Amino acid sequence: MQDLNGRVAVITGAGTGMGRSMALSLAKEGVNLVxxxxxxxxxxAVRDEAAALGSNAVSAGVDVSKLSEVQALADLAYDRFGKVDILINNAGVTLRPFRAVWDTSYEDFQWxxxxxxxxxINGVHVFVPRMRRQEGEKHIVNVSSxxxxxxxxxxxxxxxxxxxxNGFSDVIREELKDDGFGVTVLYPGYVxxxxxxxxxxxxxxxxSDLRNVPSYESYRKADSDAPLSSPVRIADAGAMQVAIEADEVGPMVIRAIRxxxxxxxxxxxxxxxxxxQLEELINGYAS
Structure with missing residues (x-):
């Protein structure tokens, strides 16, 4: 999708962080935004920032875990623009402190x-049938980690x-390629x-802060080689733990879409x- 000018993008979780960065980067390319x-x-606030960059932008409050709210988001997009060329499923949440699985409540899992x-799922379920009816190129970005x-x-x-x-995106990429879709999985490190x-x-x-959930760090063995300031030891993780600014992510995603x-x-x-892991998988076959 080389020519982004005049395209329409829907971005969830776009009020701050990476979502905001993607929205403003797309706005600079002439993309209209939801x-x-x-x-x-x-x-x-991001809508107004995008508008100042020349984008025709609208905004909505959406809880992506609720199908009805995602359906309303699609209605807004199609009523306003008549199409959606780029769907970015960015909204996500996490738990703090890092915790052992046995300290994870059922409500933690559900949330x-x-x-x-x-x-x-809601984003793909609601938008893809409408997007498939459109001619030309379309693109989906799903945010992983x-x-x-x-x-x-x-x-x-x-x-x-x-x-x-990851698995969902890899399969739908194959299912949708004949309909003109590209599918990118965004893997953020420490942003x-x-x-x-x-x-x-x-x-x-x-x-969690009101339930006194124990940190996983409290279970570490005394001989752990993790720095005492670190909440968790990630073996051989390398550069993914080096912090970058959220504003750096938007241009990366633009390039991936193009x-x-x-x-x-x-x-x-x-x-x-x-x-x-790959070697262990290959060696996992017991003939």
Whole structure:
């Protein structure tokens, strides 16, 4: 999708962080925007920023875990613009502190799965049938995590949901290619965003800081080689733990859309754990 001018993009979780960066980067390319976020005031602020860059932009408050709200978002997009060329399923949440699976409540699982998996399902389920009826190129960006490329103790719920996004995206890429779709999986490493504070969006009775959830760090053995300041030890993770600004992500995604890349990583891949896992998989066949 080389020519982005005049295209229409829908972005969830676009009120801050990577979503905002993607929205403003697209606006600079002449893309018209539907900016959505669970916190409407932030979506409105990004809408205004995009409009100042020349984009015809609208905003909406949307909880992506709720199908009816995603359906309303699609109605808004098609009523306003008559098409959607780019769908970016960016909205996501995580838990803090990092915790052992046995300290993860059922409500923790439901909340993270509801946003990180069902949010992507809802976006694809609602938008793809309409987008398929359009002529020409279309593109979907689903946001995963580089945490799925290395073992991250204490982060099992989040990594599980993002691994689901990987598999889902790889399959729908094959299913949709004959309809003119590209599908990119965005793998962020350590990007400076507000996701670590996303439990602010939960009911008070479920928030971890009010339930005294133990940190995974409290279970570490004394001989662990993780720095004491680190909340978790990620073996051989390398550069993915080096922080970058959220504003750096938008241009990366623009390039991935233009070049129809299946994957877009914000940091160099953690090749040691990836190669180790691949070798273990290949050797897993017992003939």
């Amino acid at each position: 900016v959505s976020d669970i916190e409407p005031a932030f979506a409105e 993270v799965v509801g946003v990180n998996i069902w949010g992507v 580089m945490g799925t490329l290395a073992k991250v103790p204490g982060h099992s719920t989040y990594v599980m949901t993002k691994a689901a996004v 400076k965003t507000r996701i670590a504070t996303s439990e602010r969006l939960r009911p008070e009775s479920e928030r 070049e129809n890349r299946p994957y877009c990583l914000t940091h160099p891949a953690p090749d040691v754990p990836m190669r180790t």
